[in-house]
Amino acid sequence: MASSASAKPLFKPPLTSKSTSKSSLVSFVTTAPSVSNTSLKLSRSRSCHSRRSFVFNNVLKTVDPSRSSVLSSEDLESSSLDSKPAILVSEKLGDAGLQLLRGLGRVECAYDLSPEDLCSKISSFDALIVRSGTKVTRQVFEAAKGKLKVVGRAGVGIDNVDLQAATEFGCLVVNAPTANTIAAAEHGIALLAAMARNVAQADASMKAGKWQRSKYVGVSLVGKTLAVMGFGKVGSEVARRAKGLGMNVIAHDPYAPADRARAIGVDLVSFDEAISTADFISLHMPLTPTTNKIFNDDTFGKMKKGVRIINVARGGVIDEDALVRALDSGVVAQAALDVFTEEPPSKDSKLVQHENVTVTPHLGASTKEAQEGVAIEVAEAVLGALNGELSATAVNAPMVAPEVLSELAPYVALAEKLGRLAVQLVAGGSGIKSVKVVYRSARDPDDLDTRLLRAMITKGIIEPISNTYINLVNADFIAKQKGLRISEERIVVDSSREFPVDSIQVQISNVGSKFASAVSETGEISIEGKVKYGQPHLTCVGSFGVDVSLEGNLILCRQIDQPGMIGRVGNILGEHNVNVSFMSVGRTYRRKKAIMAIGVDEEPPKEALGKIGSVPAINEFVFLKL
Numbered sequence: 001m002a003s004s005a006s007a008k009p010l011f012k013p014p015l016t017s018k019s020t021s022k023s024s025l026v027s028f029v030t031t032a033p034s035v036s037n038t039s040l041k042l043s044r045s046r047s048c049h050s051r052r053s054f055v056f057n058n059v060l061k062t063v064d065p066s067r068s069s070v071l072s073s074e075d076l077e078s079s080s081l082d083s084k085p086a087i088l089v090s091e092k093l094g095d096a097g098l099q100l101l102r103g104l105g106r107v108e109c110a111y112d113l114s115p116e117d118l119c120s121k122i123s124s125f126d127a128l129i130v131r132s133g134t135k136v137t138r139q140v141f142e143a144a145k146g147k148l149k150v151v152g153r154a155g156v157g158i159d160n161v162d163l164q165a166a167t168e169f170g171c172l173v174v175n176a177p178t179a180n181t182i183a184a185a186e187h188g189i190a191l192l193a194a195m196a197r198n199v200a201q202a203d204a205s206m207k208a209g210k211w212q213r214s215k216y217v218g219v220s221l222v223g224k225t226l227a228v229m230g231f232g233k234v235g236s237e238v239a240r241r242a243k244g245l246g247m248n249v250i251a252h253d254p255y256a257p258a259d260r261a262r263a264i265g266v267d268l269v270s271f272d273e274a275i276s277t278a279d280f281i282s283l284h285m286p287l288t289p290t291t292n293k294i295f296n297d298d299t300f301g302k303m304k305k306g307v308r309i310i311n312v313a314r315g316g317v318i319d320e321d322a323l324v325r326a327l328d329s330g331v332v333a334q335a336a337l338d339v340f341t342e343e344p345p346s347k348d349s350k351l352v353q354h355e356n357v358t359v360t361p362h363l364g365a366s367t368k369e370a371q372e373g374v375a376i377e378v379a380e381a382v383l384g385a386l387n388g389e390l391s392a393t394a395v396n397a398p399m400v401a402p403e404v405l406s407e408l409a410p411y412v413a414l415a416e417k418l419g420r421l422a423v424q425l426v427a428g429g430s431g432i433k434s435v436k437v438v439y440r441s442a443r444d445p446d447d448l449d450t451r452l453l454r455a456m457i458t459k460g461i462i463e464p465i466s467n468t469y470i471n472l473v474n475a476d477f478i479a480k481q482k483g484l485r486i487s488e489e490r491i492v493v494d495s496s497r498e499f500p501v502d503s504i505q506v507q508i509s510n511v512g513s514k515f516a517s518a519v520s521e522t523g524e525i526s527i528e529g530k531v532k533y534g535q536p537h538l539t540c541v542g543s544f545g546v547d548v549s550l551e552g553n554l555i556l557c558r559q560i561d562q563p564g565m566i567g568r569v570g571n572i573l574g575e576h577n578v579n580v581s582f583m584s585v586g587r588t589y590r591r592k593k594a595i596m597a598i599g600v601d602e603e604p605p606k607e608a609l610g611k612i613g614s615v616p617a618i619n620e621f622v623f624l625k626l
């Protein structure tokens, strides 16, 4: 048997790269205790309610051994060149970000790949980093064959990434949402001023040898009304700067808080009020199915005649043919555009060629400062994700604050193990439709973020019975796809508020069990666990209280409560060189029914299990893999 009895959680620091530590989330390793013969822990309980190491990157990694899994920091630190994660950078990325990536990964920069080339290469890469020019389509995720774990968008807009496909394939998408805000806002203001004073047109005219002072009389900005459509990061920075130019600024954003707008002297108004009262309209909303062509014949028709439009958001929010019509009719006096439905637009695009239109080739984020910033921001997010950390800039996974992650880490391990145990108790192992998870906690229900725990229970339940790999990104999607309904209940209990969760109970209803004693009085398979000394423990099976550390494998026996049972089963396992790590007996009444839970390091041979089954006082038993 093993020799040490101590249970000590080890807190492992994140990747050693200096800049990675700025935004990275903590990764944990907790080492399960091994227990010697002499310190074999025995406990007796009446009823329920009176290593291996766990690496936190379990949350994101793939577990199908035929697929390469997300690397732990140990892997990264000790890896040879070939075993470093492979990162494909498909568009120009700032040097600082590339250096970070090269410190920990094998980086290939391949710009201007055709969609076919991208698809043919992608299955060799763990991560892909793009800007707005690469379309990361469903075909790309299909071609990746499960190898691709993270797509990093070096910028804000993720409309070029098929998020639904990414989620279905369990691929995390992260972006760099903050580093180019100022650059985009400054470009918006540059276009606003340049358009109002015909800077680009006058420049072209002079370079053509002309001197046309009366042709390029402009309009003033001071005192004019600017409508900012989309009052997020860029929109509010544009508004702040426009206020400085003496403009009256209003904004429309269905999701922006009014107090944030008020703080910079901006009134939030309805869509129609914004577009019908503005002299200038600046677009700063994302391209989504709702905002697609939101500026069209109908909406241009509601604008003040002679309105001027600036777009540094996405070309797709404007119906470009309708804009040409509005420019031709004079409803829109001028437009200044940095973004287009198709990029680059066709050479003979009427919009680009229109004399009242000023254009730039998607330069909003193109300052040295912003490019260095987004490169670092995305590199940190991608490396963090490859290290199994949840990114603060995750686009298709719940964002979980670092302090919440650190608190929940041991409960995440417990959740997965409970899911894994519960499914093995189901007769036939399948046909599960309905799972209920009950969290008992002293904290208010609002104070407990259970998304991670639910994802890991889902992972524990589905992975043993299918070849689907599950992580935090795709857990809910896969559960839904498999028709598995997972409901949650939170019960406030009178215990310590120091810990987020007192116990987690997993119930599977409407199924038979291969271990009848796991079925509770109300008819569902029910097991419950707690975290004790940082380790997941099984504390309840059906209506029987037990206490066994969840490590290695588990044997559950229902027996008649009588002397000598522990010794008999222990001897059988000893004869077959199977190391017992924990043992616990739970009974309903003295000398009546009892459940013995035995943790074992090795899988007992069939012969040993047969001998246990033939002990006369043992009514039923089951062997479960953790």
Ligand SMILES: NC(=O)c1ccc[n+]([C@@H]2O[C@H](COP(=O)([O-])OP(=O)(O)OC[C@H]3O[C@@H](n4cnc5c(N)ncnc54)[C@H](O)[C@@H]3O)[C@@H](O)[C@H]2O)c1
Pocket (backbone or CB within 6 Å): 156, 157, 158, 177, 180, 181, 184, 229, 230, 231, 232, 233, 234, 235, 252, 253, 254, 255, 256, 284, 285, 286, 287, 290, 291, 312, 313, 314, 338, 339, 362, 363, 364, 365, 366
């Ligand atoms: N041209 C460039 O190079 C460049 C650079 C940076 C950002 N962008 C684009 O600018 C846009 C804004 O970026 P951000 O960083 O400010 O993003 P953000 O998420 O901070 O802000 C977007 C805002 O739009 C709002 N919004 C969503 N739907 C809306 C609707 N129907 N009507 C009005 N508002 C709506 C959201 O509530 C949010 O407040 C994005 O599309 C981004 O891709 C372009």
Ligand SMILES: O=C(O)[C@H](O)COP(=O)(O)O
Pocket (backbone or CB within 6 Å): 131, 132, 133, 154, 155, 156, 157, 158, 180, 362, 364, 365, 366
């Ligand atoms: O959404 C963004 O961040 C901008 O549009 C920048 O795109 P780019 O990285 O292609 O310059």
